Amino acid sequence: MERMRSVMLWMIVAVMATTQMQAEDIFERKCVPCHQALPTSLQEMFKEYLLVYSSEKFVKIGIKHYLKNPSRSISLMSDLFIDTYGIKQKTDLSEEELDQAVDIYWDKFKVFDKLK
Amino acid sequence: MLRSEKKSLYRFFALYVSLITIAMVLLAFYYYESQRQLMLSDKRATLAQYAYVQTKRLKVLHHFFPERREYPRDPSFKSAIYDIQYNKIFSLLESEDVSFDEEITLKDGYIHYLKGLDTFYLGTRYLIIEIKDDGLWLQKIWHDLLLYGSIAFVLFLLLGIYLAKLFLKPMRDSIMLLDRFIKDTTHELNTPLSAILANIEMMDTEVMVEKNRKKLERITIAAKTVSILYKDLTYLTLEQEKKNEDEVLDIKAIIKDRVEYFDVLARSKQVSFKLSLGDATILMDRRKFTRIIDNLISNAIKYNKRKGEIRIVLEKHRLSISDTGIGIAEEKIPFMFDRYLRFNRSEGGFGVGLSIVKKILDEYGIRIEVTSKESEGTRMVLIWSE
Numbered sequence: 243m244e245r246m247r248s249v250m251l252w253m254i255v256a257v258m259a260t261t262q263m264q265a266e267d268i269f270e271r272k273c274v275p276c277h278q279a280l281p282t283s284l285q286e287m288f289k290e291y292l293l294v295y296s297s298e299k300f301v302k303i304g305i306k307h308y309l310k311n312p313s314r315s316i317s318l319m320s321d322l323f324i325d326t327y328g329i330k331q332k333t334d335l336s337e338e339e340l341d342q343a344v345d346i347y348w349d350k351f352k353v354f355d356k357l358k
Numbered sequence: 359m360l361r362s363e364k365k366s367l368y369r370f371f372a373l374y375v376s377l378i379t380i381a382m383v384l385l386a387f388y389y390y391e392s393q394r395q396l397m398l399s400d401k402r403a404t405l406a407q408y409a410y411v412q413t414k415r416l417k418v419l420h421h422f423f424p425e426r427r428e429y430p431r432d433p434s435f436k437s438a439i440y441d442i443q444y445n446k447i448f449s450l451l452e453s454e455d456v457s458f459d460e461e462i463t464l465k466d467g468y469i470h471y472l473k474g475l476d477t478f479y480l481g482t483r484y485l486i487i488e489i490k491d492d493g494l495w496l497q498k499i500w501h502d503l504l505l506y507g508s509i510a511f512v513l514f515l516l517l518g519i520y521l522a523k524l525f526l527k528p529m530r531d532s533i534m535l536l537d538r539f540i541k542d543t544t545h546e547l548n549t550p551l552s553a554i555l556a557n558i559e560m561m562d563t564e565v566m567v568e569k570n571r572k573k574l575e576r577i578t579i580a581a582k583t584v585s586i587l588y589k590d591l592t593y594l595t596l597e598q599e600k601k602n603e604d605e606v607l608d609i610k611a612i613i614k615d616r617v618e619y620f621d622v623l624a625r626s627k628q629v630s631f632k633l634s635l636g637d638a639t640i641l642m643d644r645r646k647f648t649r650i651i652d653n654l655i656s657n658a659i660k661y662n663k664r665k666g667e668i669r670i671v672l673e674k675h676r677l678s679i680s681d682t683g684i685g686i687a688e689e690k691i692p693f694m695f696d697r698y699l700r701f702n703r704s705e706g707g708f709g710v711g712l713s714i715v716k717k718i719l720d721e722y723g724i725r726i727e728v729t730s731k732e733s734e735g736t737r738m739v740l741i742w743s744e
Contacts, residue, residue: 301481
């Protein structure tokens with residue numbers, strides 16, 4: 243009985259860890275590779291979003307809107323950057339995946355709890 | 359100063375002082391508020407400067423974040439940053455009770471200055487600058503309010519006394535005039551009234567024809583009624599200020615004497631006396647006790663019905679006088695001792711009798727109990743202690 247219980251526990255932990263890893267994967271797989279090739283880091287871009295949108299809610303809305311409708315007119319990057327690297331492709335992620343990726347992005351680079 | 363004058367004066371002062379107090383409290387409040395605003399506008403310039411400096415520091419921190427994570431501190435002030443949805447990003451504030459509605463606020467001894475940023479460095483939409491309020495302005499306000507407030511209050515009070523005297527003068531003059539008139543009139547009444555009563559008593563009614571005897575009886579009644587009124591008025595105007603000459607009074611004898619005096623009056627209305635008099639004494643001024651008895655008996659006759667009855671019962675510390683007259687309504691009993699108040703205007707009189715009675719009873723601590731039923735009669739019971 244005791245053994246059964248520990249097996250079950252292990253299974254739950256394993257499933258949760260897998261889900262988490264998959265989510266991490268979305269950000270790592272779908273965002274990081276392309277951005278690595280750019281001179282402006284994801285951190286710098288995050289700060290550009292903060293400068294304009296301020297709060298978590300509005301930053302996330304801003305990023306998602308741009309990923310779904312990328313255009314020069316609403317991009318936060320400089321003209322020089324856009325002229326050199328162009329506008330990104332429209333995202334092929336599902337709504338759920340997009341949410342997950344943006345949430346990870348926010349958690350990774352947010353200012354909250356980092357100042358001292 | 360007369361009682362009515364004192365009453366008017368107290369009322370005037372109560373009204374005047376409460377109005378002055380309200381006006382001064384309002385003025386003090388506006389003064390406080392204006393001084394507070396003045397102090398805040400004084401601080402505003404300095405705080406705006408602090409906010410400008412802190413914004414520049416935030417700009418630098420934003421640029422170097424996350425390599426640099428130390429929030430910029432300044433010994434002159436404390437600060438905090440909030441995002442566009444009022445979420446706290448970082449705070450060094452002593453008082454976390456922050457208001458986003460006003461540019462500058464004073465709460466719990468801390469002054470908060472709110473600056474809205476156009477470029478949201480590190481996501482900062484609102485920058486709060488906090489300094490401690492030294493409270494000197496408040497001390498100055500209290501000092502000013504207490505000093506000038508009490509000077510103004512005293513001046514207003516003096517003005518109030520002057521105004522009260524000014525307003526009360528006409529009333530005082532007319533009361534004095536009336537008082538003097540009553541005093542003079544009553545004094546002038548004494549001689550003719552004594553002459554009438556003395557001569558009536560000297561008349562030999564035995565030799566009179568029946569018709570004349572009845573006429574004389576009517577004259578006696580009228581003269582005695584005037585005499586009671588005269589005694590009440592002289593008591594009110596002249597005698598009540600006299601010093602009491604208290605002595606042990608034989609109540610039984612006095613009542614017998616007064617009943618005899620009022621007998622003619624009672625007979626004219628065919629009212630009969632039923633006496634049940636035990637022995638009783640009281641330590642009191644004779645004039646005053648007589649005024650009580652005279653008034654109670656004369657009222658019992660005056661307001662009795664024809665062929666009515668007056669029952670006087672005297673016990674050791676208790677005297678009860680009851681009539682079979684018109685009575686008075688229960689709700690009017692508390693007002694029956696008021697001066698010049700008369701419930702029945704069909705009978706003569708000024709309405710001063712019972713007010714005199716009450717005054718004397720109060721002076722000697724004698725309790726009076728009144729029970730009355732309309733058209734059945736009234737009972738007045740006097741109860742005194744040893």
